[in-house]
Amino acid sequence: MDAKINSKSATLTVDGKSFDFPILSGTVGPDVIDIGKLYAQSGLFTYDPGFTSTGSCQSKITYIDGDAGILEYRGYPIEQLAGHGDFLETCYLLLYGELPTKAQKLDFDTRITNHTMVHEQMARFFQGFRRDAHPMAVMVASVGALAAFYHDSTDINDPKQRMIASIRMIAKIPTLAAMAFKYTIGQPFVYPTNSLDFASNFLKMCFAVPCEDYKVNPVLAKALDKIFTLHADHEQNASTSTVRIAGSSGANPFACIAAGIACLWGPAHGGANEAALAMLAEIGTVDKIPEFIAKVKDKNSSVRLMGFGHRVYKNYDPRAKIMQETCHEVLAETGHGGDEMLAVAMELEKIALSDQYFIDRKLYPNVDFYSGITLKAMGFPTSMFTVLFAVARTVGWISQWSEMLEDPQQKIGRPRQLYTGAARRDYVDIAKR
Numbered sequence: 001m002d003a004k005i006n007s008k009s010a011t012l013t014v015d016g017k018s019f020d021f022p023i024l025s026g027t028v029g030p031d032v033i034d035i036g037k038l039y040a041q042s043g044l045f046t047y048d049p050g051f052t053s054t055g056s057c058q059s060k061i062t063y064i065d066g067d068a069g070i071l072e073y074r075g076y077p078i079e080q081l082a083g084h085g086d087f088l089e090t091c092y093l094l095l096y097g098e099l100p101t102k103a104q105k106l107d108f109d110t111r112i113t114n115h116t117m118v119h120e121q122m123a124r125f126f127q128g129f130r131r132d133a134h135p136m137a138v139m140v141a142s143v144g145a146l147a148a149f150y151h152d153s154t155d156i157n158d159p160k161q162r163m164i165a166s167i168r169m170i171a172k173i174p175t176l177a178a179m180a181f182k183y184t185i186g187q188p189f190v191y192p193t194n195s196l197d198f199a200s201n202f203l204k205m206c207f208a209v210p211c212e213d214y215k216v217n218p219v220l221a222k223a224l225d226k227i228f229t230l231h232a233d234h235e236q237n238a239s240t241s242t243v244r245i246a247g248s249s250g251a252n253p254f255a256c257i258a259a260g261i262a263c264l265w266g267p268a269h270g271g272a273n274e275a276a277l278a279m280l281a282e283i284g285t286v287d288k289i290p291e292f293i294a295k296v297k298d299k300n301s302s303v304r305l306m307g308f309g310h311r312v313y314k315n316y317d318p319r320a321k322i323m324q325e326t327c328h329e330v331l332a333e334t335g336h337g338g339d340e341m342l343a344v345a346m347e348l349e350k351i352a353l354s355d356q357y358f359i360d361r362k363l364y365p366n367v368d369f370y371s372g373i374t375l376k377a378m379g380f381p382t383s384m385f386t387v388l389f390a391v392a393r394t395v396g397w398i399s400q401w402s403e404m405l406e407d408p409q410q411k412i413g414r415p416r417q418l419y420t421g422a423a424r425r426d427y428v429d430i431a432k433r
Contacts (some may be wrong), residue, residue, distance in 0.1 A: 003058050006031055008058045014042060028063060036368075043326060043433045045416045055236075057244065057407065061094060061399055069315035073233060074098070082322050087228040087392075088112060088198050091170055094233055109198075115171035116192035116201065116278055122176070127181050135387045136265045138180040143173060144258035154252040156405055165253040166398045173257075173394045174198070177387045178205035184383070199225035202391070219333040220378055223326045224388075227374065230319040230367060233396030239263040239270070243397045244404045245413035252400060260397045261390050270386035276307030277372035277382060278404040280341050281346075289347055295355055307369030308352055309362065319367035327370040327377075334377045341373055 006023035010033045011017075018261045019041050022034045039045045048054045063072045071078040072095050078103055081090050085099075092100045092108045100108060125145060145167070147154055153165035179189050182205075182345040190205045200216040203224060208214035234240070243260040247253075264270035283292050295303035310317055331342055349365050375385055404410055 003032075007277075012038075012042070014044065015044070026058075029065065040415075047418050051241075056241065056413075057236070057404065058409070059236070059403060060097065061403060062233045062396070063237050066310070066314050069313060069318050071234075071318045078230065078318055079322065082226050082229045082319075085229070086197070087225045087232070090229045090232050094395050095166060095402070101270040105170070110423050111167050112171045112198065113192075113194050114202075115168050116194075117376050117415055118146075118172050118179075122149070122179075123189060126179060129183065131184070131186065133184065135177070135180040135184055135383055136261065136390075138183065139387055139390060140258055140262045140265070140305065141177045142180070143169075143261055146172065147252045147254040154246075154254070156250060157255065160406070162402055166402065167291075167396060169253070169257055170395050174202045174391050175205060175389050177384075178202060180387060181206050181380075181384055196222065197225075199228065202327070217333065219329060223330045223374060224378070226322060226326050227371060227388070228392040230322060233390035233393070233399065236400075237269070239393065240397060240400050241395075243401050247401045247404050248410060248413045253398070254362070256401055257394060257397050260393070264386060264390055264393065264427040270389045272307065272366070272368035273372035273375070273389075274382045274385050276368050277341075277376060277385075279304075279306040280344050280373070283344050283348070284348050285340060286343050289344065289351065292348075293355070305352070305358075305363060305373075308358070308365055310366045313364070313366065313425060314362045316364045317366040320365045320369060323367050323370040323374065324365075327374045330374050330377050336377050339373075339377070341376075345369065345373060389419060405416055 003026055004026040006025050008031075010021045010023055011018050012021065019038070021038065023031050024223060025031050035046060047330065061074065061185065063075070064070065069413050073081060073090060073305050074097055076093065076099070077421075081093070089100060089105060091112075092105065122145070125142065126138070129141075129338050150165070150168060153161045155161045175192055182189050188208075188210060190208045192201055193204055196204060196216065200218075200221040203216055203221055204214055236244075239260040242263040243256050246256040246259040251259075267275065280292070283289060292303065295301045296305050327342070330336075331339055336342065349369070352363060352365070372385060375388060376382070
């Protein structure tokens, strides 16, 4: 279903002249004013830093209602998908628009499994990085380099090649992520194991070593699978918008996803869970929380409450409750049930949810508040947190990229600007300056 033209319209009056613009309605959510012809009719364009009030596209993939705390993939609540399905089922849903039948799920899982290996020359490609390279730097380069290895899936005008590229990236980016991790800690790469499920295979590639047998912990595998599901897509966020804009130029799919990874690397986007973990470590013990809260409330203090609040969610992040339960399960399984950091997190959450200062500002815990603790307990260093985010978000980026290419209204991304520089002036010869 495409957007419908509303019976109402919007009128803009400038210097006594009026301009009418149609109002469009989606399936759910707020209506939008279609200003596509604003400049042509009035000579004006809008100014909206951060695109906080601008819809850049029509999409059938993800719906978010930040005020109500709703996140849905293709109409399905995130609580149901994370509670009853697995990550690859969610991948299928995002890619194809519907949940798979048993036969379709088996076929999809098999296709992903059969594409997890990367070209052997990629191992030598990794040797060009410094041993202390950040894993995200390695990811940006290695994912972009896939275009140099898989020429048979870079024609964006061929639906078959687009799907081949999509399957390859969902399957291979976890392998590249594990290789990036292994490279930075000086351990040999571990090849994928076809008999394992998606999350179990990833854990083995990250933590197995050749000198001893590795047995996947099912509790950790289930937790990681949920983390992947919770982060699979999140509408038109910064990295997704980056992927769409890169794709609007006709760039190959591997370059587009590499661009998304580069954007995700920014601490304001993908580094929130690491920042929350650093905050909990800084607080240290439960008895120091009142002092920390006082600093947060102090207008003259630079101390901020990390892992609370969200650009979109003005209510409790629907992913946070699932992540909280998962966090408890992982800490209990790994022997961190009495972990001081979790105790600080629980008490901080309790205070923030009952303190009127935070209630008035709608600073509810978000998914990053718990995911950092969970990943740390699994054995991942903080430098890998954003890499895991990229593994999960790959399918969302690909689904959005594919939808963008199939949209007949799609144009190359080209925002306007409000110029505030020098007015026209003439060149002065260097001898006279």
